[in-house]
Amino acid sequence: MGLLPEKVLNEWVIIMAPRSTTSPLILKKGDITPFIKKLTHILTVYGPVAKKTQFVFDEISEGSQLRLDYDTTILPPKKYFIPPQEEMVRFSLSPQLNITSPLEESEEATLWNGKRFVIVGIHSCDLAAIKFHDKILTQVYPDPYRTHRRERGIIIGLNCLTPCEESFCKSTMTLSSTEGADLMLTELHDSYYVDVLTETGQLVIDYTKSLFSSASKEQSKSVEQLLTSREDTFPDLIPEFEKLPERLQVGYEGEMWARLGNRCFGCGACTLVCPTCFCFDVKDRVELDLNQGSRVRNWDSCQLVDFALVAGGHNFRPTIPSRVRFRIYHKFWIEPEQIQVIGCVGCGRCTRTCPADIDMIELLTDIQEGGT
Amino acid sequence: MTYPVSLRHEKNAYQYNKARLVRITPQTPDTNLYTFEYVDPGIQKQFTFTPGQFILLSIFGYGEAPFGICSSPNKTDSFDLCIRSVGKLTNVLQNLNPDSVVGFRGPFGHGWPMDEVKGKNIVIIGGGIGLVPLRPAILDVIENRDNYGKLQIMYGARCPEELLFKDELYLWGNRRDIEYVATVDRDDEHCWAGNIGVVTVLFDRINISPKDTYALVCGPPIMYKFVLRELEKIGLPDDRVFLSLERRMKCGVGHCSHCLVGSKFVCQDGPVFSYAEVKAQRGAV
Amino acid sequence: MPTEKSKPVVAFYGLTCCAGCQLEVLNLEEELLEILGHINLVQFRMGSSAKHPGPYDVCFVEGSVTNEAELAHLKELREKSKVLVALGACATTGGVNALRNGRNIEELKQSVYGDASHVRTLPQIQPLKEYVKVDYELQGCPIAGDEFIEFLTALLTGGEPSEKNYAVCVECRLKENICLMKEGELCLGPITRAGCGARCPSVGFPCEGCWGPVPQANVESEINMFSQKGASFDVVVRKFRMFNASMEDFMKQLKKRLDIEWL
Numbered sequence A: 001m002g003l004l005p006e007k008v009l010n011e012w013v014i015i016m017a018p019r020s021t022t023s024p025l026i027l028k029k030g031d032i033t034p035f036i037k038k039l040t041h042i043l044t045v046y047g048p049v050a051k052k053t054q055f056v057f058d059e060i061s062e063g064s065q066l067r068l069d070y071d072t073t074i075l076p077p078k079k080y081f082i083p084p085q086e087e088m089v090r091f092s093l094s095p096q097l098n099i100t101s102p103l104e105e106s107e108e109a110t111l112w113n114g115k116r117f118v119i120v121g122i123h124s125c126d127l128a129a130i131k132f133h134d135k136i137l138t139q140v141y142p143d144p145y146r147t148h149r150r151e152r153g154i155i156i157g158l159n160c161l162t163p164c165e166e167s168f169c170k171s172t173m174t175l176s177s178t179e180g181a182d183l184m185l186t187e188l189h190d191s192y193y194v195d196v197l198t199e200t201g202q203l204v205i206d207y208t209k210s211l212f213s214s215a216s217k218e219q220s221k222s223v224e225q226l227l228t229s230r231e232d233t234f235p236d237l238i239p240e241f242e243k244l245p246e247r248l249q250v251g252y253e254g255e256m257w258a259r260l261g262n263r264c265f266g267c268g269a270c271t272l273v274c275p276t277c278f279c280f281d282v283k284d285r286v287e288l289d290l291n292q293g294s295r296v297r298n299w300d301s302c303q304l305v306d307f308a309l310v311a312g313g314h315n316f317r318p319t320i321p322s323r324v325r326f327r328i329y330h331k332f333w334i335e336p337e338q339i340q341v342i343g344c345v346g347c348g349r350c351t352r353t354c355p356a357d358i359d360m361i362e363l364l365t366d367i368q369e370g371g372t
Numbered sequence B: 001m002t003y004p005v006s007l008r009h010e011k012n013a014y015q016y017n018k019a020r021l022v023r024i025t026p027q028t029p030d031t032n033l034y035t036f037e038y039v040d041p042g043i044q045k046q047f048t049f050t051p052g053q054f055i056l057l058s059i060f061g062y063g064e065a066p067f068g069i070c071s072s073p074n075k076t077d078s079f080d081l082c083i084r085s086v087g088k089l090t091n092v093l094q095n096l097n098p099d100s101v102v103g104f105r106g107p108f109g110h111g112w113p114m115d116e117v118k119g120k121n122i123v124i125i126g127g128g129i130g131l132v133p134l135r136p137a138i139l140d141v142i143e144n145r146d147n148y149g150k151l152q153i154m155y156g157a158r159c160p161e162e163l164l165f166k167d168e169l170y171l172w173g174n175r176r177d178i179e180y181v182a183t184v185d186r187d188d189e190h191c192w193a194g195n196i197g198v199v200t201v202l203f204d205r206i207n208i209s210p211k212d213t214y215a216l217v218c219g220p221p222i223m224y225k226f227v228l229r230e231l232e233k234i235g236l237p238d239d240r241v242f243l244s245l246e247r248r249m250k251c252g253v254g255h256c257s258h259c260l261v262g263s264k265f266v267c268q269d270g271p272v273f274s275y276a277e278v279k280a281q282r283g284a285v
Numbered sequence C: 001m002p003t004e005k006s007k008p009v010v011a012f013y014g015l016t017c018c019a020g021c022q023l024e025v026l027n028l029e030e031e032l033l034e035i036l037g038h039i040n041l042v043q044f045r046m047g048s049s050a051k052h053p054g055p056y057d058v059c060f061v062e063g064s065v066t067n068e069a070e071l072a073h074l075k076e077l078r079e080k081s082k083v084l085v086a087l088g089a090c091a092t093t094g095g096v097n098a099l100r101n102g103r104n105i106e107e108l109k110q111s112v113y114g115d116a117s118h119v120r121t122l123p124q125i126q127p128l129k130e131y132v133k134v135d136y137e138l139q140g141c142p143i144a145g146d147e148f149i150e151f152l153t154a155l156l157t158g159g160e161p162s163e164k165n166y167a168v169c170v171e172c173r174l175k176e177n178i179c180l181m182k183e184g185e186l187c188l189g190p191i192t193r194a195g196c197g198a199r200c201p202s203v204g205f206p207c208e209g210c211w212g213p214v215p216q217a218n219v220e221s222e223i224n225m226f227s228q229k230g231a232s233f234d235v236v237v238r239k240f241r242m243f244n245a246s247m248e249d250f251m252k253q254l255k256k257r258l259d260i261e262w263l
Ligand SMILES: Cc1cc2nc3c(=O)[nH]c(=O)nc-3n(C[C@H](O)[C@H](O)[C@H](O)COP(=O)(O)OP(=O)(O)OC[C@H]3O[C@@H](n4cnc5c(N)ncnc54)[C@H](O)[C@@H]3O)c2cc1C
Pocket: A306, A309, A310, A311, A312, A313, A314, B054, B063, B064, B065, B066, B067, B068, B069, B082, B083, B084, B085, B086, B087, B088, B089, B090, B091, B129, B132, B133, B245, B246, B247, B248, B249, B271, C160, C162, C163
C-alpha cells in the first residue's frame, strides 16, 4: 500500500533524471512555500492550519498556511481516509434497480475525481493510527472505500520534539512511529531534515528535487540526538501500558464504570476525535426529486444510545456506564484480542475534547492500579 | 454494474447482486415468506449457503438489513427469506410487487455446524422468528435423513397465530422420524390444543439424552437464559450447544463494529456460536 | 408527475409562537418549488390566507398551546390529520413559551398585560404531545431547513424518517469547532438533541438547548460541569429553563440539586 500506480507516474511531470539516493535530505524552512506550491500542481495538499487557538487539518493552497509547529488537531487525519460522510453507492428508486458505485466508475470519476492527495505533517501517533486502521479494517475483507483512498494518499510525517498536553505517546510506544509515512520530517534549526522512507516518497523528492540538498553527517547526528533525547523529555505517564489488556481481564463488573457513567454524557465526542475509532452507521438518502439517492456511511460511536439497539427495541448496551465500559474494552481488550495491537495511540484527543472532563490518563491509571 | 464471478466479492464486499422478488407468501399477520431469484442465472447457479448463514437485503432508499436464509440448502433455483415487518425496510418490503428488483450481499457468516453434526442426534429449539434460520437445518436433515441421527424439534411462539410454516409443522408432527413439540405463551382465542407456556415447558414433554446430541438454538435474547440452563441440567456440554445471535449490523463484513460480542463479529465469526465460545465473550447472552 | 389529486394534502398551522418555523420553510426558496411539486399545500399561514377545512394527509403544527381555544384547535387538527407533526421548539418542548411555567401566573399576566382579567391561559405550557398524539417532531428554534427536507422526502417516499438520538456535540466535533465547554463556557450541547448542525457553537455561542433533551440526557453531570465552571445557581437555572422549562427531567434534576422553591 502507499505505492502509486504506474499511471500516476505518467501524469506526473517528473524529471526522470538520475534518481537521487535514499540518504537523508534537507529542506530549508524558507523552501516550504515553493515545495507546497509545486505539490499543489499535481495533488490536493492537506496539512495542519490554525483555527482560532487550535489546529485542524485542512486543504492548503499556500505554504504560509501550513503550521508545522502545531501541537495537535481537533480531528485526526483519519478524515481523509474515512470521511465523516461517504457515499457508498448512488441509486435511483426505479423498480428495476439502478445502482452505481463510486468505486467502479471510470478512473477519472472515482471518489477523488481523479486527484491524488498528500497530507503534510502527520505526527507519529496519527501515523500509528493509520497503520492500525490498515490492520483492523482488513481483518476479514478489506474496506474498499478506505483502501481506495489509502492507495491515493501520500503521507509526509513529522516527528514530535516536545510532548503535547494530555498525550501519553511514550507509554503507547507510538512516539517514534514512522511506518506508514512516505517522507518523515524532523525540525532542525531553520530546516527540516527529511528521511525518505518509501518509493513514493522518493517520487515526491524527485518531483521537487531542486529544493532539497543532502544532509551532512553532523546534521544526521544532531537529528539522531534530538530523537533519542525524547526518551528523557517525554514522560512515561502510563507505565506498563501493554499490560492493560491483561488487567482488564478482571474489573468488568467493577464499580468504576458506574462512576464514570455518572459523569459521561454518552456524547461520543471522544470516539469521533479518536484517530483509531472507525465505526460507522449507514443511511439511505433520497433527494428532493424523490428518485435519485445515495447510500451514505457516517461516523458512528459506540457511546451513542442506538449503537447496539436491534429491531424490536432490545438494546445490548442500554446505559451510559455500559457504553463507557465498552469503549474501554474495545480499545484495550477486544482490539488486542483481534489484531494484537491496543486501539489507543496515546494522542490525548479524547481527554482534550471530553465535555465531562473525563481524563484518559487518570482512567487508565485507575485500571493499572486495579482501582476498577 | 457488472457482476464478478463470485457471489462474495473479495475486493469489494459492498457490491450488490440483483435479485427479483418471485412471490410473497403470508405466514402470520406481520410475517411473510419472500422468495427471491437472482436476476443473473449464472449467479443463481453459484448460490450456496450453510444453514444458519444470513444475507443482507437492500431496498435502496430504505436501507439494508440482515436476514437468515430460510429455504433448504439443497434448493438451488431460488431462495426464501422469512421476514417480520418491524420498521423502515421491512415495512416497504411487504408492499413490494412481484418482479421488483432488490440488492443482496452475502451470504455471510458461519452457520450451524452441519458437518460436525453428521451422524449425531440433533435437538432444535426455536422461539418465535428464531425458527427461521433453523429451518434450512431441519430441511437438510429431512432431505438427507440417513446422514443424521435422531431429530427433536421444540418450537415456541407467543400465540397460535404467530406460529410460522404451519403446514410444515403439521407434517413434522406427523413424521415418525421426527419428534416435534410446540408451545404457545398464551391462547386468548382458545384455538390451541397443545402446550401453553414459554419454550422451557417443553423440556418436560421431551426426553433429551445428552449422548451424541447437539442442540441448535435460536430465539429472542431472553429465551437463551432459560434454555441454556435447561440444557446444562440435561448435561449437554457447552461445545455441543449452538446459538444464533442477533445484533445490529451495518456492514456484514467486520468493518462497522455494530455487531461485536466480546472480540467476535456476529456478522463474520457468527451468527452461530457454540455456547462454549459465547461463554468466553462478555455480554453475549 | 403526480396529479393534484394524488398528491398528499399538507397544511401548516400555528398556535402561539413567532411563526419563525414557517418562515424557515419559506426561506427554503429553491427547494420549496420542488417540494410544492410533490404536495398539495392547502394551508400555510405565512404564504396564503385560504382556509382549508381538511382532512389533511400531513399537518404541521408550530407553536404552543397557551389557552383553551388553542387546545380545542389542536384537537380538531389531530382529528382531521393522518399524520401530525409538531414543528419547532414551541411545539416540541414548549420552547420559550414555557419560561412562565412554575411562576405565579397572575403576577406574570400583570407584568405583561397590565390588567389581565381578559386573558385566559392554561396553567402550564407543555409540548403538543402532552395533549394529542404527535406522530413526528421536528425540533429547533427555528427548525433546520435540511432536517425539514429530509423529513419530507422520507415521508413522501413512504419511508420512515430517522431520529437523531445523539447530542449536538456529535455535529460540533464533525465541524471541528473549538469546544466551548473546554473554554470554560456553559454549553448545553452534551445534553441537547442534534439536528441543528451545531448552529450556535459553530459561530462561537454555547448551545441553549433549543432542540430539546437528547435521550438519556445526563442532566446531573451537566449541572456539575456548570457549577465546576463557577456558574451560580441562578445562571444554571436560567440556562436550563430557556428552552426546556417544561422538560420534567431537567427541572426535577435542578430541583433536586438546587432546591429552589420557585421552580
Ligand atoms: C443475523 C441476523 C439474522 C436475522 N434474521 C432475521 C430473519 O430471518 N427474519 C426477520 O424478520 N428478522 C431477522 N433479523 C432481524 C432483522 O435484521 C431486523 O428486523 C431488521 O433489521 C429490521 O429492519 P427495518 O429497517 O425494517 O427496521 P428499523 O426501522 O431499522 O428498526 C426497527 C426497530 O429497530 C429499533 N430502532 C430504533 N431506532 C432505530 C434506528 N435509529 N435505526 C434502526 N433501528 C432502530 C426500533 O425498535 C424499531 O422499531 C435478523 C437479524 C440478524 C442480525
